[in-house]
Amino acid sequence: MLLFLAKRTTGLLATLLAVSVVVFLVMNVLPGDPVLVILGIDSTPDAQAVLREQLGLNAPLLDRYLIWIAGVARGDFGTSHSFGVPVAGLIAERLPLTLSLALSATLLTVVLALALGVFAASNHRKAGDWGVMTLSQLGIAVPAFWLSMLLVLLFAVRLRWLPPGGFPGWSDPAAAARALVLPTVALALVQAAVLARVTRSSMLEVLRLDFTRTALATGLSRSRVLWRHVLPNALVPVVTIVGMQFANVVTGTIVIENVFYLPGLGRLIFQAISNRDLLTVQALVLMFAAIVVTANFVVDILYVLIDPRLRGRLA
Amino acid sequence: MTRSTAIAGSMLGALLLTAFPAWSKTAIVIGMQQEPTSLDPTSDATASIDGMLAHNVFEALTSVTEQGEVVPELARSWTVSDDGLTYTFDLQQGVTFHDGSAFDAADVKFTFDRAMGAGSVNPSKSIFEPIAAVTVIDAATVELKLSRPDAFLLFNLAQGDASIVAPESVELAKTTPVGTGPFRFDGWTRGDRLTLAKYPAHRDAAAVQMEKVTFQFIADPASASAALLSETLDAYPGFPAPEMMAQFEADPRFSVEIGSTEGEVIMAMNNAKAPFDDIRVRRAISHALDRKAIIDGAMYGQATPIGSFYPPHGKAYVDLTATYSHDVARAKELLKEAGVAEGTVMTLRVPPFPYATRSAEIIQAQLAEAGLDVKVENVEWGFWLEEIYKKLNYDMTIIAHTSPNDMGNFARGKSYFYGYDNPEFTALWDRIRTEADPEARDALLKQGQAFLATEAVHGFLFQLPKLGVVRKELSGFWKSSPVLFQPLAQVKWNG
Numbered sequence: 001m002l003l004f005l006a007k008r009t010t011g012l013l014a015t016l017l018a019v020s021v022v023v024f025l026v027m028n029v030l031p032g033d034p035v036l037v038i039l040g041i042d043s044t045p046d047a048q049a050v051l052r053e054q055l056g057l058n059a060p061l062l063d064r065y066l067i068w069i070a071g072v073a074r075g076d077f078g079t080s081h082s083f084g085v086p087v088a089g090l091i092a093e094r095l096p097l098t099l100s101l102a103l104s105a106t107l108l109t110v111v112l113a114l115a116l117g118v119f120a121a122s123n124h125r126k127a128g129d130w131g132v133m134t135l136s137q138l139g140i141a142v143p144a145f146w147l148s149m150l151l152v153l154l155f156a157v158r159l160r161w162l163p164p165g166g167f168p169g170w171s172d173p174a175a176a177a178r179a180l181v182l183p184t185v186a187l188a189l190v191q192a193a194v195l196a197r198v199t200r201s202s203m204l205e206v207l208r209l210d211f212t213r214t215a216l217a218t219g220l221s222r223s224r225v226l227w228r229h230v231l232p233n234a235l236v237p238v239v240t241i242v243g244m245q246f247a248n249v250v251t252g253t254i255v256i257e258n259v260f261y262l263p264g265l266g267r268l269i270f271q272a273i274s275n276r277d278l279l280t281v282q283a284l285v286l287m288f289a290a291i292v293v294t295a296n297f298v299v300d301i302l303y304v305l306i307d308p309r310l311r312g313r314l315a
Numbered sequence: 316m317t318r319s320t321a322i323a324g325s326m327l328g329a330l331l332l333t334a335f336p337a338w339s340k341t342a343i344v345i346g347m348q349q350e351p352t353s354l355d356p357t358s359d360a361t362a363s364i365d366g367m368l369a370h371n372v373f374e375a376l377t378s379v380t381e382q383g384e385v386v387p388e389l390a391r392s393w394t395v396s397d398d399g400l401t402y403t404f405d406l407q408q409g410v411t412f413h414d415g416s417a418f419d420a421a422d423v424k425f426t427f428d429r430a431m432g433a434g435s436v437n438p439s440k441s442i443f444e445p446i447a448a449v450t451v452i453d454a455a456t457v458e459l460k461l462s463r464p465d466a467f468l469l470f471n472l473a474q475g476d477a478s479i480v481a482p483e484s485v486e487l488a489k490t491t492p493v494g495t496g497p498f499r500f501d502g503w504t505r506g507d508r509l510t511l512a513k514y515p516a517h518r519d520a521a522a523v524q525m526e527k528v529t530f531q532f533i534a535d536p537a538s539a540s541a542a543l544l545s546e547t548l549d550a551y552p553g554f555p556a557p558e559m560m561a562q563f564e565a566d567p568r569f570s571v572e573i574g575s576t577e578g579e580v581i582m583a584m585n586n587a588k589a590p591f592d593d594i595r596v597r598r599a600i601s602h603a604l605d606r607k608a609i610i611d612g613a614m615y616g617q618a619t620p621i622g623s624f625y626p627p628h629g630k631a632y633v634d635l636t637a638t639y640s641h642d643v644a645r646a647k648e649l650l651k652e653a654g655v656a657e658g659t660v661m662t663l664r665v666p667p668f669p670y671a672t673r674s675a676e677i678i679q680a681q682l683a684e685a686g687l688d689v690k691v692e693n694v695e696w697g698f699w700l701e702e703i704y705k706k707l708n709y710d711m712t713i714i715a716h717t718s719p720n721d722m723g724n725f726a727r728g729k730s731y732f733y734g735y736d737n738p739e740f741t742a743l744w745d746r747i748r749t750e751a752d753p754e755a756r757d758a759l760l761k762q763g764q765a766f767l768a769t770e771a772v773h774g775f776l777f778q779l780p781k782l783g784v785v786r787k788e789l790s791g792f793w794k795s796s797p798v799l800f801q802p803l804a805q806v807k808w809n810g
Binding site for chain 1: 350352353359360361433434435436437438439440441489490504505506507508531532533534535537538541542544545547695696697698700701702704705718721732
């Protein structure tokens with residue numbers, strides 16, 4: 001088990017290192033001068049020169065990479081060009097929101113998808129199955145952005161049940177939760193559509209197997225067989241997809257946070273790219289990569305928990 | 316009902332009516348499109364910093380009215396020497412910064428020295444260029460000595476870049492701005508909102524109705540629209556989407572204000588690159604443009620056409636839109652004369668602003684009629700700054716110039732992204748910026764406009780409108796933006 005963990009951790013670090021090189025090169029080679037973005041087009045060349053020196057942009061490329069990556073290893077992500085505050089602080093103040101959004105969206109996705117997938121599989125070739133398939137088709141086709149606007153128009157503008165966006169802060173948990181409802185639903189509906197289909201087809205495969213017939217023959221109720229015997233065996237492909245979807249959800253927050261004007265990491269990365277805030281973008285891309293790799297790491301552990309046959313391989 | 320009951324009843328009613336004060340709100344939520352990354356207007360050019368903080372949190376020596384007139388602010392009065400080289404400012408007394416420290420002439424000297432110094436990162440350093448020395452005469456008097464006369468000095472000193480700061484608080488200005496204005500900074504949640512609270516010790520505090528101002532940063536027009544309609548926003552003074560104005564005009568809760576700004580939208584041609592160095596080609600392209608179609612298509616009819624580089628609301632404005640009538644035949648003629656073959660390919664690189672991207676498509680079609688094959692390239696802002704602005708790597712582009720009094724751009728020489736250098740115009744601009752008599756200056760400005768139009772330096776398209784959506788009960792918002800700031804001291808809720 002320890003060897004397994006060690007191998008996976010090394011893999012994780014190697015991936016992050018590769019990501020760091022790529023994002024550094026891309027950000028520093030892309031056209032666009034952070035100094036001009038900050039000072040504007042009416043600024044004088046001497047003011048620009050002073051700022052360029054202050055931001056350390058005159059050093060050679062390799063030096064800048066090494067200084068940066070050494071800082072990251074210590075936990076120092078540098079100081080943002082545009083905000084003028086430590087990047088680590090910027091990330092820390094926004095991370096809880098984005099993570100909450102991503103986790104709650106994933107949770108909602110899983111709950112919805114399992115319920116719909118099991119329902120569809122157990123009503124195979126009947127109206128229920130057909131209904132879920134059509135709904136999920138719609139869900140996959142609909143872009144999250146557009147769906148968000150519709151949800152806002154209905155629930156915020158028309159019904160005034162929920163706020164159209166913004167985040168009131170964590171000090172009032174009820175208001176905070178209300179502010180996250182629509183973004184979570186917008187993210188989850190689209191992902192749930194995909195996952196429901198995967199669940200359904202995986203369930204159908206397991207339903208065909210002999211042991212299902214046996215379980216039913218021994219007199220267990222349909223519902224018990226579905227949930228206690230068929231579903232656990234159908235979960236491996238579902239868990240794989242959830243792992244991939246977590247990555248989609250995390251990057252999906254970039255769009256959703258802009259539509260709902262939430263102060264999260266997604267909004268920050270959008271702003272930082274426009275502002276050519278090199279250090280912030282680099283740190284955020286690394287952060288997103290780290291979240292995705294960690295999620296897949298967790299998925300790997302989950303496999304072992306779900307499928308006892310795999311436990312033996314690790315020992 | 317007996318007579319006495321009726322009298323008692325009506326007296327009670329009257330009492331109740333007068334006893335209830337008119338309910339007045341003292342808080343307002345304003346939507347802003349662009350969130351700044353720093354809150355120091357003296358080291359960052361982002362327009363929204365000025366829009367929120369200039370003349371609200373910070374004050375300057377002078378200020379400007381909605382009509383563009385210079386009025387006193389921290390300088391109570393001033394005198395200018397006959398040669399226009401010495402300005403003596405008499406400062407307000409008893410003013411304090413929000414941290415309690417007192418304001419005096421030393422703070423003014425500090426502000427100017429910092430902006431003009433070698434290590435300065437002031438985005439509008441050029442407005443301080445004519446100032447040779449700043450001297451403190453006494454605690455309430457400051458003298459500015461100029462190296463040359465500057466007609467625009469008093470106007471420029473009202474800009475956010477010339478906000479008066481104090482040495483005690485300037486270090487943290489990027490995150491905690493401290494000024495002398497009627498509102499003090501009360502918190503900033505990055506990505507979300509910025510809050511201001513009334514500063515009770517301000518000299519005009521009694522006239523300020525708002526106790527709390529919240530700026531909510533919403534970039535997406537659809538989200539902004541939803542926020543206004545669901546009444547979580549009270550005003551959005553710089554609404555970015557002209558196509559959505561109709562629904563607010565029809566809604567009885569809102570009033571829509573369409574005003575003017577200092578933003579001239581031009582289709583810039585790279586005057587340093589063939590064939591745009593040939594005046595016939597530039598004139599041909601000017602003839603091929605149909606401003607009305609561009610305004611209708613890109614701005615939904617909500618903009619004023621311009622024929623030169625000066626805002627229509629300005630005092631010295633001359634309507635030169637008829638200089639090059641929409642005449643495709645004449646355009647083809649001129650292109651043939653200049654040796655530009657039919658089907659010549661040109662690129663039109665546009666930054667990601669709706670006014671630019673939408674206009675580009677229309678212009679592409681219009682120039683195609685004249686036989687030019689225009690390729691539209693949508694580029695990102697950082698790319699535009701690097702490739703077009705810095706390296707002059709472009710044929711044509713569309714951009715809005717939002718600074719006031721910026722006709723001097725055409726005197727900045729060949730290295731400026733216009734690629735334009737005409738000694739005659741440079742001499743004219745020198746005369747304009749040193750002319751102290753306003754009437755003479757206006758006459759020169761008219762000459763300047765005519766010059767640029769005749770030279771057809773660029774395709775002058777339209778003046779960027781300011782679209783404001785404001786709740787009907789609110790008053791005090793400026794309709795037009797002669798400058799980048801919006802003073803909030805006079806904003807009130809009515810009934």
